[in-house]
Amino acid sequence: MEEFFQQLTNGLAVGGIYALIALGYTMVYGVLKLINFAHGDLFTIGAYLGFTLFTAFGLSGWVSGPGGVLLVLVMVVGLVALIGFLLERVAYRPLRSSSRLSAVVSALGASIFFQNAVMLIYGAKFQVYPNDIRPSYVLSIMGIDVPLVRIMMIAASLGLMLALYWFTQRTRIGAAIRATAIDQGAAKLMGIDVNRVISLVFMIGPALGGVAGVMVGLYYGQVDFTMGWVYGLKAFTAAILGGIGNIPGAMVGGLLLGVIEALGAAYISIAWKDAIAFLVLILILIIRPTGLLGERVADKI
DSSP, X not given: OHHHHHHHHHHHXXXXXXXXXXXXXXXXXXXXXXXXXXXXXXHHHHHHHHHHHHHHHHHHTOOOHHHHHHHHHHHHHHHXXXXXXXHIIIIIGGGTTSOHHHHHHHHHXXXXXXXXXXXHHHOSSOEEOOGGGSOOOEEEXXXXXXXXHHHHHHHHHHHHHHHHHHHHHHXXXXXXXXXXXXXXXXXXXXXXXXXXXXXXXXXHHHHHHHHHHHHHHHHHSEEOTTHHHHHHHHHHHHHHHHOTTOHHHHHHHHHHHXXXXXXXXXXXXXXXXXXXXXXXXXXXXXXXXXXXXXXXXXXXX
């Protein structure tokens, strides 16, 4: 029972990371019907920006305790959101009236550019997060020891997901995002600035991905420039698993994928954890092609 609880919490922590990244995929797809293949690399950039800020501030004594970590997270959110905004303006907006293939090629080109830029700036080797900013405390829950960083990751990811859901469902800007996703032409007639909404979506998604990148660095202690491909693929799988274009579906899909991976690695084989996750995805798509919660992409009439 203890091992099951340990793997469950580990799966929820990793699944929270998948879910945060998957939200970026599903929001962009919901609004533009486009898969942002550079999204995983924005997650990588967030992880490396966190490494840079933690290292710089740690040496100067600015980072100490939860307040310092929160400060770095806020800065990473702002920087990655800005990069996402520039990405949409440079790589996607000029091609919005072109064929879908042009946008896909542009997205792949942006992904290659970001990955190589990170490699040239930081080098090809792993970068290690400072040990003194990584929580090392262990909590005892029902007699089972759980690392504090794992609990913090689960709480942070759930909090961000619920905040995003509230934002999209209960605010005027959220209503504008949902209206743009349903019909851009009708949204324009209602006075909604569609370009501004799309730019906002490209800021929110990467910002969540940047937070996920810092969380990976704090959890595993190291990052590398190719991590965006692996985590991006898993997050894309989570988005499809829950229902592409469906924000709650991305949340559920990410958490479920993380738990499946953790339990599969523990009780079957760690070498098969990726295969098990994708096998579950294949079965879900065969049984329910629109995902667990259904695809929320409205058709124009």
